[in-house]
Amino acid sequence: MHEPPHPENPNGKGFLPGLAMDAVIFGFHQNQLKILLLEYHNTGLFALPGGFIKDDENLNEAADRMVTERTGLKEVYLEQFYVFGNRDRHHKDTLRTILKGNGLTVTDDHWLLRRFVSVGYYALIDFTKAVPIPDAFSDSCDWYDLGSLPPLILDHRHIVAKALETLQTHLDRKLIGFNLLPETFTMGELQNLYETILGHKLHRTGFQRKMLSLGVLERIAKKWTGGAHKAPYLYRFSAGS
Amino acid sequence: MHEPPHPENPNGKGFLPGLAMDAVIFGFHQNQLKILLLEYHNTGLFALPGGFIKDDENLNEAADRMVTERTGLKEVYLEQFYVFGNRDRHHKDTLRTILKGNGLTVTDDHWLLRRFVSVGYYALIDFTKAVPIPDAFSDSCDWYDLGSLPPLILDHRHIVAKALETLQTHLDRKLIGFNLLPETFTMGELQNLYETILGHKLHRTGFQRKMLSLGVLERIAKKWTGGAHKAPYLYRFSAGS
DNA sequence: TTCTTATTGTCTCATTTTGTAACAATAATA
DNA sequence: TATTATTGTTACAAAATGAGACAATAAGAA
Numbered sequence: 001m002h003e004p005p006h007p008e009n010p011n012g013k014g015f016l017p018g019l020a021m022d023a024v025i026f027g028f029h030q031n032q033l034k035i036l037l038l039e040y041h042n043t044g045l046f047a048l049p050g051g052f053i054k055d056d057e058n059l060n061e062a063a064d065r066m067v068t069e070r071t072g073l074k075e076v077y078l079e080q081f082y083v084f085g086n087r088d089r090h091h092k093d094t095l096r097t098i099l100k101g102n103g104l105t106v107t108d109d110h111w112l113l114r115r116f117v118s119v120g121y122y123a124l125i126d127f128t129k130a131v132p133i134p135d136a137f138s139d140s141c142d143w144y145d146l147g148s149l150p151p152l153i154l155d156h157r158h159i160v161a162k163a164l165e166t167l168q169t170h171l172d173r174k175l176i177g178f179n180l181l182p183e184t185f186t187m188g189e190l191q192n193l194y195e196t197i198l199g200h201k202l203h204r205t206g207f208q209r210k211m212l213s214l215g216v217l218e219r220i221a222k223k224w225t226g227g228a229h230k231a232p233y234l235y236r237f238s239a240g241s
Numbered sequence: 242m243h244e245p246p247h248p249e250n251p252n253g254k255g256f257l258p259g260l261a262m263d264a265v266i267f268g269f270h271q272n273q274l275k276i277l278l279l280e281y282h283n284t285g286l287f288a289l290p291g292g293f294i295k296d297d298e299n300l301n302e303a304a305d306r307m308v309t310e311r312t313g314l315k316e317v318y319l320e321q322f323y324v325f326g327n328r329d330r331h332h333k334d335t336l337r338t339i340l341k342g343n344g345l346t347v348t349d350d351h352w353l354l355r356r357f358v359s360v361g362y363y364a365l366i367d368f369t370k371a372v373p374i375p376d377a378f379s380d381s382c383d384w385y386d387l388g389s390l391p392p393l394i395l396d397h398r399h400i401v402a403k404a405l406e407t408l409q410t411h412l413d414r415k416l417i418g419f420n421l422l423p424e425t426f427t428m429g430e431l432q433n434l435y436e437t438i439l440g441h442k443l444h445r446t447g448f449q450r451k452m453l454s455l456g457v458l459e460r461i462a463k464k465w466t467g468g469a470h471k472a473p474y475l476y477r478f479s480a481g482s
Numbered sequence: 483t484t485c486t487t488a489t490t491g492t493c494t495c496a497t498t499t500t501g502t503a504a505c506a507a508t509a510a511t512a
Numbered sequence: 513t514a515t516t517a518t519t520g521t522t523a524c525a526a527a528a529t530g531a532g533a534c535a536a537t538a539a540g541a542a
Contacts, residue, residue: 017258019358059326059358083324083360085300117260117300119324169414188490203530208491210529229489230537429519447501449520470518471508 012111015052020118021059022050022084022156023066024163027127028180033146033196034127035160036070038138042101045094046150048159049141050118063121070141071123071130077179078123081166082159085117089155098153102137122163124179164197171197175216178237186223186232187211253352256293261359262300263291263325263397264307265404268368269421274387274437275368276401277311279379283342286335287391289400290382291359304362311382312364312371318420319364322407323400326358330396339394343378363404365420405438412438416457419478427464427473428452 025036037046051066053059060080067076092113099106106113132141144150146164149157171177177193191207211217218238222231266277278287292307294300301321308317333354340347347354373382385391387405390398412418418434432448452458459479463472 016356016358019260053326053358055356056328058328059324080324083300083321085294085360087297087299115257115296117257117294119326173410186490204490205492205531206529224538226539227489228487228539228541230491232490427519444501445519446503446521450500465509467510468518469510469512469516471520473519 012052014055016055017111018114018116020050020052020116021063021066022048022118022120022159023063023070023078024048024120024122024160025067025071025130026122026124026163026167026180027130027143028193028196029127029143031192031196034143035146035149036130036132036141037144037150037152038134039140039142040098040101040137041139043097045098045101045153046144047153048156049135059119063119067121067123067125069135070133071125072133073125073130076123076125077176078121079166079170080119080121082120082162083117084120084155084159086155087115089118090115091154094153098137118159120159120163122167124167124176126180126182128182168198175214175237181237184220184234184236186234188232190235253293255296257296258352259355259357261291261293261357262304262307263289263359263361263400264304264311264319265289265361265363265401266308266312266371267363267365267404267408267421268371268384269434269437270368270384272433272437275384276387276390277371277373277382278385278391278393279375280381280383281339281342281378282380284338286339286342286394287385288394289397290376300360304360308362308364308366310376311374312366313374314366314371317364317366318417319362320407320411321360321362323361323403324358325361325396325400327396328356330359331356332395335394339378359400361400361404363408365408365417367421367423369423409439416455416478422478425461425475425477427475429473431476 023036027034027036036049038049039046049066049070051062051069053062057065060078063078063080064074064076067078068074092108095113096106099110099112127143132143134141146160149160151157152160171194177190177197180193181189187208190211191202191204194207195202216238217235220234220236223234224231264277268275268277277290279290280287290307290311292303292310294303298306301319304319304321305315305317308319309315333349336354337347340351340353368384373384375382387401390401392398393401412435418431418438421434422430428449431452432443432445435448436443457479458476461475461477464475465472
């Protein structure tokens, strides 16, 4: 679930005690909203990418580092959204299984078995640019459709739900959707993104009118896809004044 | 700033290490938005009410407890809004001054001098019902106008700003403003509350129309204040279906 | 080549929401 | 009894939104 630099680090030295971070990293591909999940060695357990905070690191810096380590991307759109601090969110057995899967047998007072409070972050990235990279505990780091996630450890399902909720409410207050698309996109692709995130259909002409009225879309050129119909324009997000 | 059960608790036993909470407790009185501040013994330093999380306590339970301890109120509207985790937010000198003001001289490795990450909560309470109670470190726990706060320790000014920002964005998405008013209120009082929080004037008739259209206001009776004008209705918030 | 088809961009109109003002009602005071 | 300040209601213009019509057009079919 998390990534200490040395998995056998015996007492968590160099990290803030009892505090972790979990990231819901969103991508968008083929009209599907996806997130990155890790699968731990020899366990069949899936989890959100996570990490710990170094002694000399700001919280948000640690989150940046974590997302960069899993995606290869820098300067990603990243936001803190909630802290998960219920007493029962941590299960010793789960953690012990994960450590055992990595060949580590630990005593009952190992720092990773103690109670953790976790800060949730969500990131929006360009699916086409990310290169998912597993951490030291994991076999894989891959994209999964939000609609068909495998069972997740601990309260990670709840964290995902809360992240999606936050994304939905943020979507129409800020201009963040563009972070999930490549450099250029059509109006239809943008609308698909919004519909997928919000979970319901939008009216085509109204959507186009609204987006264009924001004054942040730059029309570039026609896109010549192999469709039997009029070619749509391509747009680029222009950061405005 | 915080409240261990025994101030001389030498190593923070019984609490989650490195994690604190700070509460921005809002009240509304005489058309002013106010918050509760503590003044520490013999220091002239002001701070937000805060606390620590017990080993066996959920994060939100700890926040409830903290607000109840400072106000005497239970079942308060309370929401987590951000985690403050910059490395430089904690100043040893400030903490040492506070401890010294309480007659405690501590060594450099005292647990209260170590780095803390703090979870910010904001609460909305009925000013007329709260009975502010200082904690063990404080001379006073009192209301201060948001517009004229004394200098605050550490990053507490920043925490207040972020809380207000959150309150503003939440105000028109949820029906939370009522938590700041007494049982019954006039439409004018409700409008004053909104104007004060949002920081700008609203149109009277439009505001009334909008509030009534929500279907959560129950009209009770006329209010016979000593004003040379028509008497306004009193309303009560009715929680709806 | 010409016709068909699917999708796009634009335009129009009805509906709803919002901004703004006008006006009558009324409780205290002069 | 008249005045005054504020409230509740109604009215109307302006803006935003919902929903459809229609021409434009790129690719494939005939």
